[in-house]
Amino acid sequence: MSPRTGRGRGAFGDRPHVAVLGGGVGGLSAAQKLAERGFPVTVYEARERFGGKARSIPGPDRGAGPPLPGEHGFRFFPGFYRHLPDAMARIPDGEGSVADNLVAASGMMLARTGQPAREIGIDTPRSVGEWRTAMENVFAGQDVPADESAFFVNRLLYLLTTCRERREDELEDTTWWEFIEAERMSPAYRTFLGDGLTRMLVAMRPQVSSARTIGRVYLQLFRGRLDPSIEADRVLDAPSNEAWIDPWVRYLEDLGVELHADTAVTRLHADGRRITGAELDDGSEVDADYYVLAVPVEVADRLATEAVCRTAPSLRGLSELETGWMNGVQFYLSEPVGTVHGHGVYYDSPWALTSIAQGQFWPDYDLDARADGSVEDVLSVCVSDWDTPGILYGKPARECSPEEIQEEVWAQLQDHLGEDTLPDAHLVDWFLDPEIRFEDGTVANDAPLLINTVGSLRHRPDAGTEAENLVLAADYVRTHTDLASMEAANEAARRAVNEIIDREGIRSERCGVWDFEEPAVFRPAKRQDQIRYRLGLPHPGEAATPIWRTYDRIRGGASDLTALFD
Ligand SMILES: Cc1cc2nc3c(=O)[nH]c(=O)nc-3n(C[C@H](O)[C@H](O)[C@H](O)COP(=O)(O)OP(=O)(O)OC[C@H]3O[C@@H](n4cnc5c(N)ncnc54)[C@H](O)[C@@H]3O)c2cc1C
Known part of the structure; x- marks a missing residue:
């Protein structure tokens, strides 16, 4: 097997070479923090695009313009996030940083079947x-x-x-x-x-x-x-890739990070003390001084073979962790939706829907110039319950075809908002998260999300594992944030980088890690x-x-x- 990257310390002065396995928020955050501190870093990402669950995905391709913007689900940056905005503030974009692309929402909509939706100011x-x-x-x-x-x-x-x-x-x-x-x-x-x-x-x-x-x-x-001092709810002022992920990748390249897309890790080798290499799907092998494992929990569990678990016993708990489904559907509309300036919660909808009308937050993003020019707004919806029967077909989402999912979600939205707010005539097209796959009548999800089930904390590993050169940077790692989110992935990455700094005894600035703030009056x-x-x-x-x-x-x-x- 030929070594894909055999760059040892000698090639980079005194800083060890770090291989980051997985290019989602956790992996890119670790790469950023390491490269900013002078570490040589190579990122290996299985998919063709970086950003993991936070990345935008090309949506429907209709007409002469570029495809409409698609995604897994909308991105919500609550005011209590601290790690992620701090990292975003270091990513240059135009005259400022990508943190400047976060805009505050001013309301939240609570919608209930058959009743007028209520807006509460935030x-x-x-x-x-x-x-x-x-x-x-x-x-x-x-x-x-x-x-x-x-x-x-x-x-x-x-x-x-x-x-x-x-x-x-x-x-x-x-x-x-x-x-x-x-x-x-x-x-x-x-x-x-x-x-x-x-x-x-x-x-x-x-x-x-x-x-x-x-x-x-x-x-x-x-x-x-x-x-x-904090804004309750913030969103990006354009699709995630334009506003955040693309400038992030450019910044990493400028810092000298080597980024390999379409390159999956298939196996880790371990000798009881260290990780001795990582195999890639093209048959080549990575040989690095440190490995940052930044793949999702279900992939980390697959890579945690008996030999790896003997070297890093805290990975044994991964098989105890549970995941749930949360995936997005986007509706492309010929008129702006005109509901709330923020997120909507359809709290008695069988499929646990939440939504946001994105056009109002994207003032400089030209939807007209995309596809056939007929789209004025994107209603982005997350489906969080895939097991409860819906109102149209009487089936859970897991048993529906893509068209049935689209029709059912649309029906549940109309049931809450009314057909005057969401007329059928305004619906131009729709897009379902392509991580939902339909094969032989069954539905699979390639991007499930960790759920913090009772007692799961004790099965969750710390960022620093027992293996001398293996650290973890993903949303399932033990963090103060403790909720599978972009903030948790960034906090985990900071902890992973701090482990490397500490283990190397390098005099380098540790990354900031912060606990939640709670009102002092209760101390x-x-x-x-x-x-x-x-x-x-x-x-x-x-x-x-x-x-x-x-x-x-x-x-x-x-x-x-x-x-x-x-
Ligand atoms: C629909 C939906 C909506 C969400 N909304 C929000 C929100 O509003 N706010 C929020 O904070 N969080 C939100 N989240 C959660 C958040 O997106 C995730 O917790 C976070 O992005 C996880 O980042 P990660 O880097 O840990 O994992 P991932 O994003 O899963 O990244 C892991 C990366 O590893 C890659 N990979 C997988 N296998 C391999 C392999 N074998 N070799 C190499 N690479 C591999 C993957 O392709 C991926 O790019 C949402 C999640 C979903 C699903």
Whole structure:
């Protein structure tokens, strides 16, 4: 077998040569951080384009113009993301950086079957009164009884006052469904606060996902509404490749990174101490000083053979991790959709739909110049439930043909928004994520996504493995972010690069890694809970009266939800 890249240290001065296996957000982030620190880097990516799940894909090709823009699903950059925007700010684009291509959304739409869709503002409330109104707006019109809404807020307060150890040990083993006691609540509570809001989080199902993961991310989404220093919801001002991935690849090339597309890793070799090589699908072999494994969890699991697991035992846990399906459908329309300036959640739709009308965020992207010139807007929809029967064909998405999926998603959207908002006459074309493959009557998904099921944290490896020269940079790695997302992939890459720097003893700047920020006002309560946890005692809110009653007492006896925010 001929060595594809046999570049050892000698060829690059004193910095070790790093092979990055996988060119998604994790792999490109690691390549960027390494190259910025003077490491020679080569990236091997199986597909023809870089960017992994975040990449744009050429959509329908109709007429003389270039194809319409397609993607796996829309890209949401919540305000609490810190690692990814920091990396984006270093990628040059025109006079500035690609971080300048992030634009804030100003609203969110909650849509329910047969009822007018409601828009809730996501501008930061400037006073306690505005915060109360914002909270009331979330709950208003959902028919959730006031005492159940208050209980839900109480659960959020419980989370805010729980120490880290209790979150990891107790909440990691509890589902979000159990934690918010959805089973004993009204159907409105289960539909809206149980299933509905959770659908905003990538591929999460409250019945199986850990309360720790969902709870922590919920708190961050709420923080987005409260903290005037961050924007709650941001999106790119053009398709992902134009706004971000293409400039990123150019920047890496300028830094001297060697990028090989269409090159899959088929096997890793290990000798019990180190990774001794990686085989590629063209039969050649990679020989590097360090290997950054940046492939998705299901591929990493396949590459983790017995020999590799003996060398890096923490990879054994990969086979315990579960994935779910979340994939996009784009609808190309002859008129702008005219709904909300932000994301929409169709919270009682059987296929767990979320959407965004993209045209309004792409002021300089000329949709008219593409395909046959008839498209004015792109309604990008994510389908997160592939197992529940739909309303048109009575079948789950997994059992439908591509045309049935398109028709069913369109029908569910119309069911929520009305045919006046989404007339059939405006539909020019549509595009289904090509990672969904149809073969012999069965449907397969080439890009599933990690789900943080209860207890999965203990099976997730750290970025630094036991193998001397193997580190991991992908969304399933243990991170503060702890949600399969672009932010987690970037944080994992930073941790992977820090491992290499530390192991080499190189005097080089470590990459920044940050935990979630939570409101300082709750710190004393968390410290109190930490002492109680170490003494084997329950959380103060479980031990005595529910915490919101305590707040009520402090506040002078009011007992309704509103009083909490007075
Ligand atoms: C529909 C959808 C919508 C999403 N929306 C958001 C969102 O709004 N915000 C957000 O933060 N996150 C979102 N996510 C999640 C986010 O996209 C992923 O968590 C993140 O992009 C994962 O990056 P990664 O580098 O870890 O993995 P991937 O993106 O999977 O990258 C891995 C790369 O490895 C390559 N590869 C695979 N096998 C091999 C091999 N054998 N050899 C070489 N290369 C290989 C793949 O082709 C891929 O390019 C969404 C995900 C989906 C599916």
